[in-house]
Amino acid sequence: MVDAPALAVSGVQKSYGGVLVLGPTTFEVAAGHVTALAGENGAGKSTVLKIISGQVHPEAGEVRVFGEQLLHSDPQSARRLGVAIVPQELAPYPELTVYENIFVGREIRNRAHMLDRGEMAKQARKMLEVFELDVDPRQKMGRLSTALVQIVEIAKATTWGARVLLFDEPTSAIADHEVGRLYSVIRRLREQGVAMVYTTHRMAEIQEVADNVIVLRDGKLVLEADIANANEATVVRAMVGHDMDALFPEQAMSTGPVRLEVRDLQVERNGPTVSFDVKQGEILGIGGLVGGGRTEIVEGVYGIRPSWGGTITVDGEPVRRHHPSSAIRFGLSFVPEDRKGAGLVLLRSVLDNGALPHLSSFTRAGWINRQKCRSEVGRAMKAVKLSSRGLGQLVGTLSGGNQQKVVLGRWLTRDARVLLLDEPTRGVDVGARGEIYSVIRDLAVSGLAVVVVSSDMPELIGLSHRVLVVREDKIVGELDRAALDAADAQEQIFRLASGQEIEVLKPQMS
Template sequence: MASALEVRNLAKGFGGVPVLRDVSFSVEPGKLTVLAGENGAGKSTLMKIVTGQLRPDQGEVLIEGQPLEQASPQHARAQGVGIVPQELAPYPDMLVYENLFVGRELRTKAGFLNRRAMITQARAMLEMFGVDIDPKTPMRHLSLALTQLVEIAKATTWGARILLLDEPTSSIPDREVARLYTVVRRLKDQGVAMIYTTHRMAEIEELADQVIVLRDGTLVMDEPISAAPEQEIVHAMIGRPLDTLFPDTAPPTPDIGLRVEGLKLERSGPAVDFSIRKGEILGLGGLVGAGRTEILEGLYGIRRTTAGSVEVDGHPLRRNAPAEAIRAGLAIVPEDRKGAGLVLSRSVLDNGSLPHLSSYSRGGWQLGNRRARVDEAMKSVALKSRGLDQFVGTLSGGNQQKVVLARWLTHNCSVLLLDEPTRGVDVGARGEIYSIIRDLAASGLAVLLVSSDMPELIGLSHRVLVARAGGIAGELGRDQLDRADAQETIFRLASGQATPGSAAA
């Protein structure tokens, strides 16, 4: 079969530093190729060259056998190349159909905009992808997931035969992922060739026909998915075997760092009871909607609870009071790193100061210890940045997460609440974050880890609680987590299928 896209001997550097080195591969029509690699591996540069945003220093891009001769997005689009970037950029004040037809508006014979025809065609485009929305809806009223599907419809109905999808599931809720998968499969059936970047191994197994991996700008894997098991993909990405990803964890102390008794999110809901020892990493697993995040936020006080008690280092904590939780030594890393964890338009210094702003000023005057404390904390997590004045929005996902973690280390911290701490983070940076979490636990912190990544949950935790319907359905100790059927047991508990004796309650 003739290639839809062929990349030959691409090389690109910036300021004398090579970013891509002699990269060659091809993509067939109706096939999905996953482009994997750590942040900084060269994926973004490669995608920019394919879409005409950058000119390579060496090599060429062929679209259905014809060279992409101009470094121009318009030229690439005219040859059938479309892209849906990770950071979507629709026109929020325009309507859905206007976004779909921007730059190619339909007109009447008299030259006026033919809005009726555009609305009719827009409705047909959306229905093709199973999207049931009114084309006259303002774009700003759409969820991120629906916005993404509109952008996919826009790209493919322009006639794109090659579609690049950059981390399409990184910012959409899990419940929307299945709909995206359905759209991707429809595009494959229509013969569209796709390049799809993702950090999620489950997505690679679910969608990929082919896997190519970049490491340090060099192509280190180009295999059909049938010949690329997860361990080999990860090894190709990070240059070391998967079994080295999870560090050994030190045993916890006998002392209780966090005790939760009878905590209720709703008056008629289940009561939550558990404790975490100092130095222990307690995993909290379960299906989407099981109440894991709600339990974590209830502990911290940002989600209202109706009953129960929380103790930190033996001292009672007033419920529904986040400021008091901070003073007591609770720290939280939220799931939505960009929306709830960081101010992207501010510096590393400002973001590193956020939880303890009052301690850095007196009488309206800033004290001189802020920069030193934040700098020390960022060095402790090996933050890769140009300095404390760099905006966090320009950092990689892994380094952004390090900022969210490290800012709690500027003051005394006893309990660390982690909600999906490696979501949207590449495998290499994930390993660094795992080491940071392990080291923090070893220093005496009690850690509560919420994760949907089963290897992460099992690999990091001393114990795992399984949430279901807002309560705790069961518990697995380390000996059970080391068994081959650990994932199945967790799933059965999470879905209410557990058999008696399958896990300790």
């Protein structure tokens, strides 16, 4: 038993309603090792994590932690064995302080059996210092960024005595510049001998943090390799089952006259203004750090966010600011960053969600022409290659990629002129991502002016004709196609976005 691996999963299997979601799966993770668990959405990654953390009972097989078998499938037993999970959707108590969040459920009491707040704050500070986190434990959790909340959760889990730590898509909700901090936390935990399983479908992350990689496809383990032997192409091929050389379709270079013209748009009161044009058939990328003002710009153009000044014209016609309904009339369409929060009504059908933005085009005197509605929405959903059980399926039950196709496709029921996309492939698996890219490209070719905001550098560079870089609500740089084709394009964008360019230039000028 001395040499028992930190985590041994053997032959676990699970099906829901007669459908096998996870075939017999076996793998081990040694103490101090990080295993990346890759796979598309629905491949069975979450099921594996849920079995290990005791949330789901496997039909067959067993889980051992340092040789000890997980007997009861409940989170408490798993925790007793030292398994902790950092969920994708963190659920902190935003109104409680950081130390209260850490100690809730195992509060420290003084002799009078009252809460010893001073002691808890002191210990919390120590825990956070381990991860080089300079956060006041007495401040409210709600004021921390998602990335910091995540690290607080990790700190909390490890001080509970976690020896096996599971991460469910930890980078899906945090900003790019904060990912580095997460990586260093993971490295520190590795030094401490914690075994980690890390699910993701981003290649860069796998290369960055993992010692080895396991790929699941349709509930089957299809690849297990050391990171040294697993390059991007191998892993992607394993994930999707075929080559993905054409993730980004050929670019159409012919663009028409200016379609969207934004002049002196001011999204923050007394803030800077931005001006830019997008031509027919052009895809304009907007890059920059999260919080740098990218989202604010497209939301301001669309009108869902109030703006303080400026003009927006589509084909020379001025659009009323901060009125999405007016924007829609002028052919603007918008796919928001937060698909579930701002894009879809999850309780309603594909048909209802698909009809909503251009609802008035299906109605006469307020009455819906259901036949027209059905055929138009059906046509639009076919155009974006939606796979659903039919227009009546509730969007809440679709996969992330298909939900995104609904949010995108619903604008095509009528002739759109401008398409504004904010993080169009966040949380979308590789297969659906390729399809979404080709839909975007086709729409541009058909004459739409497209604006894409993205944190995903390959996406930004692969998809756009031109990229604007935004920092502190200002446009600080522009890269044309030639600059994007250059080898240092990513670096260029990052420099502009983080403001390093200026610091480099200053000494030269003086």
